[in-house]
Amino acid sequence: MSGAQLSSPTTATTRRRGLYSERAFYALALLSIILPLAMLAIMLLGVLKNGGARLSWDFITSYPSRKADHAGILPGLVGSLYLMGLTALIALPLGVGAAIYLEEYGKQSRMSRLIEVNIANLAGVPSIVYGLLGLGLFVRILHFGRSLLAGASTLALLVLPMVVLVSREALRTVPRGLREAAFALGATQWQTIRQVVLPIAYPGILTGAILALSRAIGETAPLVVIGALTYITFVPDGVDAPFTALPIQIFNWVSRPQKAFIVDAAAGIVVLVLTMLILNGVAIYLRNRLQKRAS
Amino acid sequence: MRASETIAMTTGSPDSTRTATELRGVPPRGERLIEMALAGAGLLTVFTTVGILMVLAVESFEFLKQVGITALIFDTQWTPLFADKHFGLWPLLAGTALTSLIAIAVALPLGLLSAIFMSELASERARKILKPALEMLAGVPTIVYGYFALVVVTPLLQRVIPDLGGFNALSAGLVMGIMIMPLIASLTEDALYSVPRSLREAAYALGASKVPTILRVVVPAAMGGISASVILAVSRAVGETMIVAIAAGQEPHLTLDPRVPIETMTAYIVQVSLGDTPAGTLEYRTIFVVGTALFLLTFGMNVLSYRLSRRFRGAT
Structure with missing residues (x-):
């Protein structure tokens, strides 16, 4: 990292001048990576400073209110947790199933090529367009209404490409020889997958899936489009109930002109980021534990 | 059924005692059903695409029947929510172009330089810390960036630029640049990494030092991958x-002034969604028209980016 590594074979005269500009370039490149990271730190610390004092047990267990200092995040938090569970129930079987098909069955078939190209394309569709799909398909045509189910279905389609991607990567780490050993013992393809391949790929799939879900919990735009409510004073009691979610509640608060609501928004962001951090922590913990058990 | 499968899968013990003959005895019909179910899960992703296209097309078609395509293209005002309705897409396109350009102006130099740093200059240990840190930047929910742009960046910029509006394209674009910078950094790093070592060695052998080698040999060789990453970032x-x-x-204005409030295509969809717009009305349909434009734009860029990165991979 020092001058010795930077300087390459040059003549003595040019080395001196070259070294200066090389150092300057090194500093510039380092700066351009430090700068965004510093901004991230400022952003998160700023949120904590602004909203930290507002954070209390009351804030977490209260309903939204017209008075900023009485407002709480309970329906948003519960809504987000329900959404995540429901999204997992829909997206995981579909995503893992599609990944198994692509990796284990239809390696060269035309259909798997079609599915592959399609998933690559879906991964690039803006999340708000998924919201329009959810509004047109789930809310209107399938008559789910502006419910938890409509929200979860929309988010499930949104995270599906990522779930397929991480599951395929996990399946690919299983050595070919293990499959062949199972076949040699007379196991059918599905028996091999279920009893040999999946148990080994399981930690990777689980970790990736949790990461995908923690991404979903921060999504705001598609939920706004399908019409998640911004002001509700109850906790959803079923999949067909109207709902709100953490980011929706934060968006509502941040859009208000009063300064006190901005503080609420900051406190809401702390809750949201903490929830995501916990999820990521769980994912890392599970991966380490399961990997230890597997080896 | 899935739950019981999972249990059998994780415990696994009852099956391991079976003999090979027993295992082979499973009827192939069950196997085929399973394969079909799995293929069905894969096909569902295709239906997602079909669903997006259908929903967008149906509502847009209804809109065009009522308003016509000439209004979209030749009008220069976008006021579907007012009494005097105009449906010119240009103000929304200009707003989107403005914020995206500012974002890329920030993300391109930062992303490119940090990719060079990680791939060519950093020690292995520094790389192991910096790469996940950058990924963290990409994992922060966008609502947090929005809060930051409105509450922190705009007031800060207003000290320097006194006539900056409370809402403006500048701070939104700047913050968005930081958000998409990791995307450029990560894809560019991959591109730089795949430049053959022999090219660098040849440059060194000709007496070039490290930085000229990077800037004149490695970066040009990775240009295909770099452009692909930039297009994807846009x-x-x-x-x-x-x-x-x-x-x-x-406020949909046909302007490229970064100091005044504007409206992007995506922000318009959010604005209408927040209001109480009944299905079937013209206002309701406008969000699908805007969504169609958005989908076509991003789809075109994604395909272009994919082509570029493939051609580049084929070349080296």
Whole structure:
């Protein structure tokens, strides 16, 4: 990292001048990576400073209110947790199933090529367009209404490409020889997958899936489009109930002109980021534990 | 059924005692059913695409029947929510282009330089810390960036630029640039990494030092991958919603002035969604028209980016 590594074979005269500009370039490149990271730190610390004092047990267990200092995040938090569970129930079987098909069955078939190209394309569709799909398909045509189910279905389609991607990567780490050993013992393809391949790929799939879900919990735009409510004073009691979610509640608060609501928004962001951090922590913990058990 | 499968899968013990003959005895019909179910899960992703296209096409078609395509293209005002309705897409396109351009102006130099740093200059240990840190930057929910742009960046910029609006394209674009910078950094790093070592060695052998080698040999050789990453980043910026919805305003102006409130395509969809617009009305349909434009734009860029990165991979 020092001058010795930077300087390459040059003549003595040019080395001196070259070294200066090389150092300057090194500093510039380092700066351009430090700068965004510093901004991230400022952003998160700023949120904590602004909203930290507002954070209390009351804030977490209260309903939204017209008075900023009485407002709480309970329906948003519960809504987000329900959404995540429901999204997992829909997206995981579909995503893992599609990944198994692509990796284990239809390696060269035309259909798997079609599915592959399609998933690559879906991964690039803006999340708000998924919201329009959810509004047109789930809310209107399938008559789910502006419910938890409509929200979860929309988010499930949104995270599906990522779930397929991480599951395929996990399946690919299983050595070919293990499959062949199972076949040699007379196991059918599905028996091999279920009893040999999946148990080994399981930690990777689980970790990736949790990461995908923690991404979903921060999504705001598609939920706004399908019409998640911004002001509700109850906790959803079923999949067909109207709902709100953490980011929706934060968006509502941040859009208000009063300064006190901005503080609420900051406190809401702390809750949201903490929830995501916990999820990521769980994912890392599970991966380490399961990997230890597997080896 | 799935639950019981999972249990059998994780415990696994009852099956391991079976003999090979027993295992082979499973009827192939069950196997085929399973394969079909799995293929069905894969096909569902195709139906998602079909669903998006259908929903967008149906509502847009209804809109065009009522308003016609000439209004979209030749009108220069976008006021579907007012009594005097105009449906010219240009103000929304200009707003989107403006915020995206500012974002890329920030993300391109930062992303490119940090990719060079990680791939060519950093020690292995520094790389192991910096790469996940950058990924963290990309994992922060966009609503947090929106809050930051509105509450922190705009007041800060107003000290320097006194006539900066409370909502403006500038701070939304700047913050968005930081958000998409890791995308450029990560894809560019991959591109730089795949440049053959022999090219660098040849440059060194000719007496070039490290930085000229990077700038004149490695970066040009990776140009295909770098352009692919930039186009993908532009596509991401065009589709980004919450930052611009919070910090850039809701006033569709046909302007490239970064100091005044504007409205992007995505922010317009959010604005209408927040209101109480009944299905079937013209206002309701406008969000699908805007969504169609958004989808076509991002799709075009994604395909272009994919082509570029493939051609580049084929070349080296």
